Amino acid sequence: MRVRFAPSPTGFLHIGNARTAIINYLLAKSNNWKFILRIEDTDRERSTRESEQSILNDLSWLGIVWDEGPDKGGSYGPYRQSERFDIYREYTERLLEENNAYHCYCTPDEIETVRKKVEAENKPYECVNRCGEIGDDDKKKFELDGRKPAVRFRVSRGELITVKDYIKGNITFNSDNIGGDFIIVRSDGYPIYNYIVVLDDILMKVSHVIRGEDHLSNTPKQVLIHRALGIPVPEYAHHPLILGPDRAKLSKRHGITSVELYRKEGYLPEALVNYMALLGWATEDGAEILTFDEIVRQIDLKNIGKSASVFDFQKLRWMNGIYIRNYPVDSLVELFLPYITEAGFDPLAVEERHLKSIITAVRGSCEVLSDIKKVIGIFLSELNEPDEEADKMLKEDYSREIIILTEKLFSGSRINGENFIEGIITMIKEGTELKGKKLFMPVRAMLTGRLKGPEMDAAIPLIGFEKLRKRVEYCFNTYCRQ
RNA sequence: GUCCCCGUCGUCUAGGGGUCUAGGACACCGGGUUUUCAUCCCGGCAACAGGGGUUCGAAUCCCCUCGGGGAUGCCA
16 A cells, blocks of 8 residues: 655645645554655746755654655656656546547636636636637637647536545535536646646555545545546545634744744654644543654554644643653754754853753753753853843842852852852851742842753752852842942 | 535543543643742643434434635646
């Protein structure tokens, strides 16, 4: 059995398409099917090679490995539709010869006019079929006018088409309301998706067409092409779409929608795959944090939900945080590196063991990798000047009491390079009546410049004596001198 | 408008005639741990869209209404 993912290279990989890819891939791995990648680049105006490359990268990043595809070939290639035009031409000839298709000389403008008129009357548009019956004389006249014909597929009247769908069940359409004769080849000779998807799926021996629900209403047209060609239909499964919080199809205005941006934000592919698998599907025991293998073992076409689901950014974030907390530290350090650089530090200048300890201390407060930018300065900056909230806290009287006390301890060498790890908190505690929040928050603010962050006991030794001393001095000068 | 799909807590879902005073997860709220924020642990809030059937019995089956989504391209 074989499944395919067939993106159109007209931009970045959208999260919704990524889910289609993931579902196909998970199912392929689960059932031992082949996974084929096909590039549907017949939209000449919008398709680009850069886009194709970025989609390939994103799929790889997600952990998807295709068995056949444009970059690695296979027995049913080529895998780019733009390279298969000769194949399509033969079929078009045949459809034309057998009178299942005809040349249409209407111009886009003419059609547009009719469409507008019909829409104004609130009736469904249907091709007027003018060219379906014209004779050779008229054709010659049009050609003399310099018109290039498109090819239209002839839709029979009153034909019932039942699509057997694994997820939705049996759906019956009447050929009378699928919009009439539809174009399969543009006037410039470029074929249309709806047509060649049929050809390629057959030619590439795709057994299961698993795609988004937005393709469901195209399916009867495709079935009709199968019938005209006398070839059997594949198995179909149309999964529901992902919605934004307002329940409209997920789009840019809802937040980030490209896989690339998720990667840049610092989501882990494992978390993204895990989260997406759980949209419209659940395990028997309700477990949610699942490894790839666990998902593969349990997922089944038969229990994928029928209803659309709202993409919950918050839950994804939460799940990503779980993955960050459970990741092997060594690999995690690697993953964090670019974000540390982005924060303005050179991670290579930091001793590896030290860096690993820092990551271990802060991973708990990171839900996405880029969160480290907010806390890394605690360890790598000399001062890490207090941010707004910390500044506000340090201006409080009880904070000043602690700053003055600590400054004395440092300047009088009571706290020194030898004892600071155990000493700072202990001695401050001994020198004041303050406790709890009023003790710890000022200490945290003074020493780290932030109100949030890793545990103080873990942070102090990692910051180091010199930096701590400077920070205390800075706070003393800033908040305790009149 | 027309065609098609869908409808369980705010969100993702479990459930497929009795075991449902409807279970889990995120979010939210409260408590505990951490003499601190976060993490972690415990607890709470919160749903069968509405109306008709069928049945001894309906979240579960049927119909209608309503609501949402998709399609309606010489895009994919």
